Amino acid sequence: MIYFDNSATTKADPEVVSTYDKVSEKIWGNPSSLHQFGEEAFNLLEQSRKQIADLLGASQSEILFTSGGTEGDNWVLKGTAIEKRQFGNHLITTAVEHPAIHNSMEQLEQLGFDVTYLPVDEHGRISIDDLKAAIRPTTILVSIMAVNNEIGTIQPLKEAAEVLKDYPKIHFHIDAVQGIGKGIQDMIMNDRVDFVTFSGHKFHAPRGIGFIYARRGRKIAPLLTGGGQERNLRSGTENLPAITAMAKALRLLLTDEKQKVAKEAEIKRRIFNHVKQFPLVTTFSEDNDGFAPHILCFAIQGVRGETIVHAFEEKGIYISTTSACSSKKHVASSTLTAMHIPETLSTSAIRISLDDHNTLAEADEFNQVFDQLYDKFKLLSA
Ligand SMILES: Cc1ncc(COP(=O)(O)O)c(C=O)c1O
Numbered sequence: 001m002i003y004f005d006n007s008a009t010t011k012a013d014p015e016v017v018s019t020y021d022k023v024s025e026k027i028w029g030n031p032s033s034l035h036q037f038g039e040e041a042f043n044l045l046e047q048s049r050k051q052i053a054d055l056l057g058a059s060q061s062e063i064l065f066t067s068g069g070t071e072g073d074n075w076v077l078k079g080t081a082i083e084k085r086q087f088g089n090h091l092i093t094t095a096v097e098h099p100a101i102h103n104s105m106e107q108l109e110q111l112g113f114d115v116t117y118l119p120v121d122e123h124g125r126i127s128i129d130d131l132k133a134a135i136r137p138t139t140i141l142v143s144i145m146a147v148n149n150e151i152g153t154i155q156p157l158k159e160a161a162e163v164l165k166d167y168p169k170i171h172f173h174i175d176a177v178q179g180i181g182k183g184i185q186d187m188i189m190n191d192r193v194d195f196v197t198f199s200g201h202k203f204h205a206p207r208g209i210g211f212i213y214a215r216r217g218r219k220i221a222p223l224l225t226g227g228g229q230e231r232n233l234r235s236g237t238e239n240l241p242a243i244t245a246m247a248k249a250l251r252l253l254l255t256d257e258k259q260k261v262a263k264e265a266e267i268k269r270r271i272f273n274h275v276k277q278f279p280l281v282t283t284f285s286e287d288n289d290g291f292a293p294h295i296l297c298f299a300i301q302g303v304r305g306e307t308i309v310h311a312f313e314e315k316g317i318y319i320s321t322t323s324a325c326s327s328k329k330h331v332a333s334s335t336l337t338a339m340h341i342p343e344t345l346s347t348s349a350i351r352i353s354l355d356d357h358n359t360l361a362e363a364d365e366f367n368q369v370f371d372q373l374y375d376k377f378k379l380l381s382a
Contacts, residue, residue, distance in 0.1 A: 002365060009207070016204055016249045016252070019244055023241040051251065064214055066212060073100035075222075077104045077108065080141045083220050084140040092139060096334065114138075116134045126144070128163060144160055146188050151291075151295060157184075160172070267362070270363040280374075284297040284299070293354075299349040299350070300348055308350045
């Protein structure tokens with residue numbers, strides 16, 4: 001089989017699974033317990049935190065563990081809203097965020113907060129002038145994704161950081177769930193960012209584990225209150241096997257990152273250059289530095305995305321409609337809608353998402369299968 005749905009989730013790395021198993025078997029104490037078993041677990045927890053911090057150029061106390069990307073996004077948004085509500089009620093985000101951001105913002109709107117959704121251009125990218133114009137004296141947070149999960153657009157994070165240097169009180173959050181390990185760490189961990197969301201299962205760690213970077217001195221209210229773990233900011237007994245496994249997965253991900261990114265970009269290019277020759281194909285992702293190396297989104301005019309996905313599945317190739325979240329709801333992609341792509345075309349979109357385990361041979365096989373299926377697609381389209 002060929003797995004081209006890595007933005008939905010990745011397969012846990014065997015080395016990472018082995019770490020998970022070992023910790024589950026041997027270091028199963030509660031890090032909060034006073035006895036030696038607990039201390040051993042605590043030391044491993046802090047060692048994993050330090051490993052992650054070192055890999056990102058952060059300090060140990062700036063890494064806080066969560067259950068994944070959705071929790072991280074919810075926490076930063078709602079935690080900021082609660083913490084800073086006496087200073088203002090305005091938040092800024094983009095029109096192309098993942099539902100973990102979008103739906104949290106909608107919930108905050110119901111509670112009386114005011115949200116600006118920055119529009120995007122034909123490439124799914126916000127404009128820095130729009131960001132500047134949106135900032136008000138009451139703005140408490142700006143949240144921008146690093147890489148769009150549906151078409152792979154990289155947002156102008158460094159330029160946004162420059163703008164926000166003039167507004168030191170505004171929390172600047174980046175959802176980096178699709179951006180980590182894709183050669184843009186300097187843009188994500190920039191010198192102005194305050195909070196960053198990461199999710200383990202997108203880089204070969206197990207499900208249900210993630211972390212946020214929270215700049216020292218920046219405060220958010222906890223969403224999970226209880227026993228006071230994670231410096232009183234996120235209660236709940238720590239998922240130590242998954243945390244340790246995630247630290248390992250991050251190290252593996254960032255080892256030889258440049259070569260891996262170049263490989264992914266080459267695979268993407270090979271498919272992109274092939275499919276774009278076909279008259280029924282409209283590409284939404286581009287093959288340039290403004291797009292992540294691992295996501296390719298295109299539509300086959302007149303054929304439903306689900307039909308395309310299943311046609312490839314029959315040939316052993318796993319792709320998706322634009323996002324895992326929207327695929328079963330049969331709704332048009334929110335990113336393509338924000339780009340003003342008509343629904344007749346956006347419902348025909350599919351996403352290929354790669355990682356460094358994929359190969360050029362798989363791209364060639366995809367292209368061959370594409371050629372075989374294209375006649376069927378032509379008939380359906382007609
Ligand atoms: C950009 C983005 N943010 C947040 C999430 C949510 O992450 P998780 O699946 O870990 O909850 C995803 C998942 O696809 C994502 O792509």
